[in-house]
Amino acid sequence: MSLEEIKARIRAAAKSAGRDPDSVTLIAVSKLQPDARVEAVLEDGHRSFGENRVQEAAGKWPDFRERFDGVDLHLIGPLQSNKVRQAMGLFQAFHSVDRPKLARTIARIAQEEGHCPDIFVQVNTGEEDQKAGVPPAKTDALVEECRALDLPLRGLMCIPPVEEEPSLHFALLAKIAERNGLPGLSMGMSGDFESAIAQGATHVRVGSAIFGARDAG
Numbered sequence: 661m662s663l664e665e666i667k668a669r670i671r672a673a674a675k676s677a678g679r680d681p682d683s684v685t686l687i688a689v690s691k692l693q694p695d696a697r698v699e700a701v702l703e704d705g706h707r708s709f710g711e712n713r714v715q716e717a718a719g720k721w722p723d724f725r726e727r728f729d730g731v732d733l734h735l736i737g738p739l740q741s742n743k744v745r746q747a748m749g750l751f752q753a754f755h756s757v758d759r760p761k762l763a764r765t766i767a768r769i770a771q772e773e774g775h776c777p778d779i780f781v782q783v784n785t786g787e788e789d790q791k792a793g794v795p796p797a798k799t800d801a802l803v804e805e806c807r808a809l810d811l812p813l814r815g816l817m818c819i820p821p822v823e824e825e826p827s828l829h830f831a832l833l834a835k836i837a838e839r840n841g842l843p844g845l846s847m848g849m850s851g852d853f854e855s856a857i858a859q860g861a862t863h864v865r866v867g868s869a870i871f872g873a874r875d876a877g
C-alpha cells in the first residue's frame with residue numbers, strides 16, 4: 661500500500677469518528693526496512709518516522725538528515741538508561757517511558773543537555789509478562805512522577821496483545837489518559853490504526869502497511 665493510501669485511510673477514519681484529520685500524526689515505522697524504501701517515503705515529503713532501536717536509528721538517520729530537512733524521529737521501542745543520552749541526540753519523542761528510574765535518568769540528562777524529547781508513558785494494557793510498559797494500576801503514579809520531574813509529558817502509548825481485540829486496549833488507554841488529563845494517545849499499527857483513531861489515537865505507528873514486509877530482525 662502506498663503512503664498516500666494510508667494517509668487517505670487515516671483521514672477517512674478521523675472524519676467518521678468526527679475528528680479533525682490533522683489531529684492524527686502518522687509515524688512511518690522504518691525499522692528493519694531497506695534504505696531505498698525509506699528514502700522513497702522521504703522523497704514523497706513525509707517527515708515523521710519511528711524506530712525501535714537506538715543503535716539502528718544511529719546507523720541511518722544522521723545520513724538521511726543531512727539530505728532531508730525537518731525529520732521528526734520517534735523512539736517506539738525499549739529504552740535502556742545507558743542509551744538515554746545518545747537517544748536524546750537522535751529522537752524528538754520517546755514513546756516507551758515505563759519506569760520511574762528511567763524517567764529520573766531522562767530528567768537528569770535533559771538538564772545537562774538543555775533539551776528534552778516529548779515523552780509518552782508506555783502502558784502494558786494486557787499485563788503481559790514479556791512486554792514492556794507500566795501496568796495500568798501503576799500508571800497514574802508514573803505520570804505523577806514524570807510531572808514532578810517537569811518532563812514534557814504528552815501522553816500514553818500501548819501495544820495490545822496480539823491475540824486480543826485491540827479496541828478494548830485502546831479504550832483502556834484512552835480512559836487512563838483522560839483521567840490524567842493527557843492529550844496524546846500513541847496507539848494503532850498497520851492492522852488496527854483505524855480502530856485506534858476511532859478511540860482517539862493522536863499518533864499511529866504504521867510500518868509494514870507503508871513499506872512492505874520487514875527484513876527479519
Ligand SMILES: *Cc1c(COP(=O)(O)O)cnc(C)c1O
Nearest residue numbers: 689712736849850865866867868
Ligand atoms: C514495529 C512496530 C510498529 C509497526 O508495526 P506494523 O505492524 O509494521 O505497522 C508499531 N509500533 C511498535 C512499537 C513497533 O515496534
